Every structure is written in C-alpha cells, then in structure tokens.
Amino acid sequence: MRTTVIAHGFAAPDFIGGDAALDFVNTVTGRDQAATEPARDWVDSYARLLAWARLAHLLPESTLRALATQAKRRPRAAKLALARAKDLRESLFVLVHALVTGRAAPMKTLALLRKYWTRAVNAHELKYVAGRIALRLRHDNADLDLIAAMVAYRIVEQVLRAPPERLRMCQGPNCAWVFVDTSKSGRRCWCDMKVCGNAAKARRFSARAR
Numbered sequence: 136m137r138t139t140v141i142a143h144g145f146a147a148p149d150f151i152g153g154d155a156a157l158d159f160v161n162t163v164t165g166r167d168q169a170a171t172e173p174a175r176d177w178v179d180s181y182a183r184l185l186a187w188a189r190l191a192h193l194l195p196e197s198t199l200r201a202l203a204t205q206a207k208r209r210p211r212a213a214k215l216a217l218a219r220a221k222d223l224r225e226s227l228f229v230l231v232h233a234l235v236t237g238r239a240a241p242m243k244t245l246a247l248l249r250k251y252w253t254r255a256v257n258a259h260e261l262k263y264v265a266g267r268i269a270l271r272l273r274h275d276n277a278d279l280d281l282i283a284a285m286v287a288y289r290i291v292e293q294v295l296r297a298p299p300e301r302l303r304m305c306q307g308p309n310c311a312w313v314f315v316d317t318s319k320s321g322r323r324c325w326c327d328m329k330v331c332g333n334a335a336k337a338r339r340f341s342a343r344a345r
C-alpha cells in the first residue's frame with residue numbers, strides 16, 4: 136500500500152469508530168484506493184501521536200506528559216516507537232478487514248496483537264482502593280510504546296468482545312474507515328453520513344440522471 140504522510144490537526148469528527156482503538160486504525164484514510172491514489176496517514180510525528188491519544192482519552196494526562204518529556208529527551212527512540220505503532224496499526228486494519236469480510240485473521244497479526252496487549256496488561260497494577268480492587272496504569276510508566284500497547288489492549292478487551300457482525304468498514308470510496316455499529320437497527324454503512332453517506336447519495340442521483 137502506498138501512503139502519503141500529511142500533517143493533520145485531529146478533531147472530534149476524526150473519532151467515529153466507537154472505540155479509540157478503531158479511531159487509531161482510522162488515522163489512515165483511503166486504504167481502499169491504494170492502487171490509484173496513495174492512502175493518507177495523518178500521524179506525522181510522535182508529538183502528533185500524543186495529540187491524538189489525548190483527544191482519544193487513551194491515557195491519563197500525567198502519563199501523556201511523561202511520554203512527551205521522554206520523546207523530547209529521546210527523539211530517535213520516539214521515532215522508532217512511532218514506526219512500531221504504525222506497524223501495529225496496519226496489522227489491526229488487516230485484522231478488522233478480515234473479520235468484516237468473514238475471513239480468518241492471519242496468525243502473525245494475532246501474535247503481534249498479543250505482544251502489545253500483554254505489554255499493556257503489564258503496565259497496569261491492581262490496587263485496593265476504598266473497598267474495591269481498581270485496575271489502573273502504573274505511575275512509573277513512560278514507555279514510548281504505551282500508546283500502541285493501550286490500543287492493542289482496547290482491541291482485545293473492548294472491540295473483539297463486540298459481536299463480529301457489528302464490526303464494519305465504511306462503504307464510501309477512498310475511505311475504508313472502520314467502526315463498531317452500535318445503532319439500534321444495526322444498519323450503519325458509513326463512517327459519517329455527512330462525509331461518505333451524502334457523497335454516495337449524490338453519486339446514485341447523478342447515475343440515475345444520466
């Protein structure tokens with residue numbers, strides 16, 4: 136797949152996946168158009184990855200600040216961590232695409248998912264707080280791979296627990312965003328009706344007019 140990396144200021148309309156992990160997969164747009172036009176990757180730096188994670192509420196603010204400090208101190212390590220996060224992201228797209236089209240997920244994809252998921256599990260601690268056991272991130276955590284790990288954690292703990300037939304890919308051309316359909320009717324086809332849905336309607340209309 137050919138991909139162009141472009142700077143993008145993330146905003147609310149970029150979060151339509153129903154879970155932050157799917158929104159992370161959607162930081163690339165147009166994977167379906169790879170043959171004719173490159174896909175667009177919106178994560179142009181580790182700082183951008185952090186900005187995305189903040190808007191996605193993936194990690195507590197204190198952890199994000201610790202990661203930002205770490206990334207500034209170790210720019211090369213941050214660059215490599217970003218490349219690894221993108222590898223995971225593409226594997227997750229393969230996984231979701233396989234589920235959406237009713238095919239088996241590749242073993243190496245599941246192995247990579249497991250690797251990051253266990254890393255996130257290890258980043259947590261169990262604490263007795265006011266009569267109950269709380270699961271939370273360890274305070275000492277400034278692992279540059281933590282964002283990728285938490286994305287994998289969310290895929291395993293949230294997304295894959297949803298009925299597979301509720302996992303969808305937008306039917307709009309040059310999109311291929313993925314989401315969980317939580318609508319009552321279970322007939323959501325588009326990432327966003329305003330973006331891909333209306334474009335499809337306009338195309339149908341002009342086809343009829345011709």
Ligand SMILES: [Zn+2]
Binds near residue numbers: 307311325327330
């Ligand atoms: Zn779409």
